Amino acid sequence: MTKIITTEDKINNNDKLRNLKDFDEVFEFVKYSVNIIYEMKRAGLSLMLHKMPTRVGAYHVLGSNVIAINSILLGLVREYSASNLEYNSYLFTVLLHEYLHSFGILEEHKVRQMCVDLCEKFFGQEYMVTAIAKDPLKIFPQLGSVNYGRFENEYKLIKNFDNSNQTYIQ
Numbered sequence: 001m002t003k004i005i006t007t008e009d010k011i012n013n014n015d016k017l018r019n020l021k022d023f024d025e026v027f028e029f030v031k032y033s034v035n036i037i038y039e040m041k042r043a044g045l046s047l048m049l050h051k052m053p054t055r056v057g058a059y060h061v062l063g064s065n066v067i068a069i070n071s072i073l074l075g076l077v078r079e080y081s082a083s084n085l086e087y088n089s090y091l092f093t094v095l096l097h098e099y100l101h102s103f104g105i106l107e108e109h110k111v112r113q114m115c116v117d118l119c120e121k122f123f124g125q126e127y128m129v130t131a132i133a134k135d136p137l138k139i140f141p142q143l144g145s146v147n148y149g150r151f152e153n154e155y156k157l158i159k160n161f162d163n164s165n166q167t168y169i170q
Contacts, residue, residue, distance in 0.1 A: 003036050010124040017092060017129060018085040023047055024161050026088055030095045037118045040103055047161045049074065051152035058094045060101040067098040068155065072148055080140055089129035090136060093119070
């Protein structure tokens with residue numbers, strides 16, 4: 001049975017999102033929200049930052065445990081963000097989108113709608129994270145004018161990502 005999210009819960013969720021400090025903390029919050037709203041969970045994903053065409057925000061390698069985020073766009077969002085909440089909201093929505101793909105949900109429109117629905121239920125309709133889930137260009141219009149057109153061969157693997165289930169010492 002799905003948990004009822006109260007107005008107080010939504011306020012607390014937004015406050016928590018504002019204070020998250022790194023990729024792993026944001027991703028743990030993504031996993032928690034998906035489990036609360038959709039009762040789905042999985043573990044063992046890896047994150048890499050990859051320079052890629054700016055028309056691609058991120059991708060999940062089908063059949064793998066890899067999520068890749070466009071490092072160019074993420075860097076610009078960091079630069080344009082007026083607050084930690086803006087940056088974390090963007091990162092949350094990107095990780096959420098790719099996490100949902102990792103369950104084998106391939107239809108892009110369906111995943112986008114699931115992201116918006118989750119954000120509305122978990123955070124509330126009037127919050128920044130929900131606006132970004134609907135259309136990141138409304139918050140970051142500058143991203144629409146960036147034009148980088150190729151996938152680079154190099155990437156950066158993020159350490160200490162999605163390791164909350166690991167029971168061994170690395």
